[in-house]
Amino acid sequence: MERRNTEAALIPTLQLLSYLIIALGALFMAFKAGSLPASRWEPMNAGTFPQIIFFSIAILCGMAIIFEFSKHGLPRTTFCIAWRSLISLKTVIINLVLFTVYMVAMPIAGFIISTFAYLLTTQLYLAPRKPTTVAIAIFVAILFSAGPYYLFSEAFNIYLPRAQW
Amino acid sequence: MTDAFLVALGGVTEPYTLLLMAVATFAGIVAAAIPGFTITMAIVLTLPLTFAMPPMQGIAVMLSVYVGGLSGGLFSAALLGIPGTPSSVATTFDAFPMARQGNPGKALSLGLFASFVGSIISIAVLIVAAPPLALLAVKLGPWEYFALIIFALTVIASLVGDSLIRGLIAGLIGIGIATIGPDPLMGRERFTFGYEILTAGIPFLVVLIGMYAMSQLLSELEPATGDRQPSSGALISGDMRPHLWQTIKNILLKPVNVIRSSLLGVFIGAVPGAGSSISNLLAYDQAKRASKHPETFGKGEPQGVVASESGNSSTVGGSLIPLIALGIPGSPADAVLMAAIMVHGISIGPRLILDHPDLVYSMFIAMAIASVFMLVIGVILMRAFLRLLNVPKYIVVPVVLACCAIGTYTLNNRLSDLYLLACIGAVGYLLKKLDYPLAPLVLGVVLGPIAETNLRRAFQTSTDWTLFFTRPISALLLTLAVVSVIYSIYSYMKQRRLMAQRLEATSK
Numbered sequence: 001m002e003r004r005n006t007e008a009a010l011i012p013t014l015q016l017l018s019y020l021i022i023a024l025g026a027l028f029m030a031f032k033a034g035s036l037p038a039s040r041w042e043p044m045n046a047g048t049f050p051q052i053i054f055f056s057i058a059i060l061c062g063m064a065i066i067f068e069f070s071k072h073g074l075p076r077t078t079f080c081i082a083w084r085s086l087i088s089l090k091t092v093i094i095n096l097v098l099f100t101v102y103m104v105a106m107p108i109a110g111f112i113i114s115t116f117a118y119l120l121t122t123q124l125y126l127a128p129r130k131p132t133t134v135a136i137a138i139f140v141a142i143l144f145s146a147g148p149y150y151l152f153s154e155a156f157n158i159y160l161p162r163a164q165w
Numbered sequence: 166m167t168d169a170f171l172v173a174l175g176g177v178t179e180p181y182t183l184l185l186m187a188v189a190t191f192a193g194i195v196a197a198a199i200p201g202f203t204i205t206m207a208i209v210l211t212l213p214l215t216f217a218m219p220p221m222q223g224i225a226v227m228l229s230v231y232v233g234g235l236s237g238g239l240f241s242a243a244l245l246g247i248p249g250t251p252s253s254v255a256t257t258f259d260a261f262p263m264a265r266q267g268n269p270g271k272a273l274s275l276g277l278f279a280s281f282v283g284s285i286i287s288i289a290v291l292i293v294a295a296p297p298l299a300l301l302a303v304k305l306g307p308w309e310y311f312a313l314i315i316f317a318l319t320v321i322a323s324l325v326g327d328s329l330i331r332g333l334i335a336g337l338i339g340i341g342i343a344t345i346g347p348d349p350l351m352g353r354e355r356f357t358f359g360y361e362i363l364t365a366g367i368p369f370l371v372v373l374i375g376m377y378a379m380s381q382l383l384s385e386l387e388p389a390t391g392d393r394q395p396s397s398g399a400l401i402s403g404d405m406r407p408h409l410w411q412t413i414k415n416i417l418l419k420p421v422n423v424i425r426s427s428l429l430g431v432f433i434g435a436v437p438g439a440g441s442s443i444s445n446l447l448a449y450d451q452a453k454r455a456s457k458h459p460e461t462f463g464k465g466e467p468q469g470v471v472a473s474e475s476g477n478s479s480t481v482g483g484s485l486i487p488l489i490a491l492g493i494p495g496s497p498a499d500a501v502l503m504a505a506i507m508v509h510g511i512s513i514g515p516r517l518i519l520d521h522p523d524l525v526y527s528m529f530i531a532m533a534i535a536s537v538f539m540l541v542i543g544v545i546l547m548r549a550f551l552r553l554l555n556v557p558k559y560i561v562v563p564v565v566l567a568c569c570a571i572g573t574y575t576l577n578n579r580l581s582d583l584y585l586l587a588c589i590g591a592v593g594y595l596l597k598k599l600d601y602p603l604a605p606l607v608l609g610v611v612l613g614p615i616a617e618t619n620l621r622r623a624f625q626t627s628t629d630w631t632l633f634f635t636r637p638i639s640a641l642l643l644t645l646a647v648v649s650v651i652y653s654i655y656s657y658m659k660q661r662r663l664m665a666q667r668l669e670a671t672s673k
Contacts, residue, residue: 011598011599011600014598014599015331015599018596018601022334029341032356033355036355041351041625042350042621042624042625043625043628044620046348046351046355047355048621049616049617049620050355053344053613054341057338060334060337064330064334088388091386092384095383095386095562095563095566096590096594099379099587099590102570103570103584104584104587106574115570118563119567122562123560126386126558127557127560133559136560137559144567144568152213156213156216156217157217158213158216158217158575159578161574
């Protein structure tokens, strides 16, 4: 049984945690599937197949937890290491937040405005601060917000979301 | 049959379709050449553009992106030393040294012509293998179909990623996601928890875009680690002339390598889950083993470029064999092709070739034409691609993410799909970070409803569950599924033993 240092143990710890969360979620779904009403027309009802699948997931997660423990023992990491790893992913997290805001804003602000704002903000955040990159960012934001809108509406008769005001 | 072929030929060779195919091939090459932009992403982003096209035209355009994409990785591999896609990792080994020695034109033309030969060989195998397999598949019952899907999922789970158990969990999560919404036989609502957003289920393309494109793009923003291959920094200079005639002569006078690599690529492409990312490495390895001068590999050996590029390009024909003959996509890219056909109301399965032979023939013809386009465009625009490779990440990532949003919205014109995309993308990234392979998950979403439908049909026909083990084909497929799991466990244990031995040897 090998012990790992706190840094290397971060991913295995998170994996163990993920097995546990997935197993619990799968068990919940399996019981939910079991409560679906039986069918008069077929031996398997609508819930039987999902029940098999979710129970299988829970069993596999249980097996994964046992294997992980038997192979490496309890992985030990610290909150500080986890926090440091999270901080190193700052760019990814900010981009994910920006994208989520973009998705939520699109139905209200419409495709053109939300896409322009999203592209400009993200590029300005990611790009080095130089007059050329700002100009490029503005050009790209205009091109890829207005361009697809008019391409889809004029060429394919598909209308991307319009602003609600 | 002849009528269907002529209809297909007429449809694909219409000038407008040819023009669209040429543009799509170019787009596929450019997309795959940009590091971080995968072929699957390119195909996903093309899908909404094909909605307004007739099925034959739409599928021809998608296949052109696919064929172009498989050779596009060559450009960044040869000129920057970075594989544009996982399918061109082995190309980097020899094409980059060759380019640095002052022969970038030769490295590119070798790769392009090898890709062309690989594609043509794979199309020939596809034409020969798919129709008889489809005729056989029509006779399969629900027991065999269910067993086939179990087999496909176990193979995918054992081939992709580092852990079989995480692969299986991911595949089953995919099937679990597919059970949300109406059940496939009776339409009964399941697991919606009263949320309207879930009543129609989770469209598999939203899962695919979220899991694949978003997680990949977000990974591109992570700080670079030591194990990432460094870029050369500067653009390659040297002889950019393609020397095409000499290249053709070189490849055709030594045909064994290109044929072996292509057939290997076709075979690997036909196995669900194993795709061009594996075939290029295996073909390269085989070429090195068979060579009389293995020491030249990795130092600009032309046969290395030929093996890798013919190996990855030939997977396209191979991967279409299970899709056309059985209705089972072997990779996420094939799943998008499947969606492109289904969007037009055509059901995928073994009857595709019987009910819509013109569409299937048009796929064969489109692939052949796209291969020619790939070669011609690649050779002519070699110099231009050199400039395109330097598109910075700060433009690529947000623009492609915005395109993902467009693709998701236009699938069903539903705003709620956008919220699903953001959630699935975040979960996909998290799973990727935790080393869960995403291909089994995505294919689980596609294959889940087929598996459930066939399982329930089997029990509607007879409640005797032993039929799964007593019907020969079903029993064979289930045995193969068990064998693939056992083999995967055996290889894993063998690998661990070897690593332990090496560690022991180094510590002495």
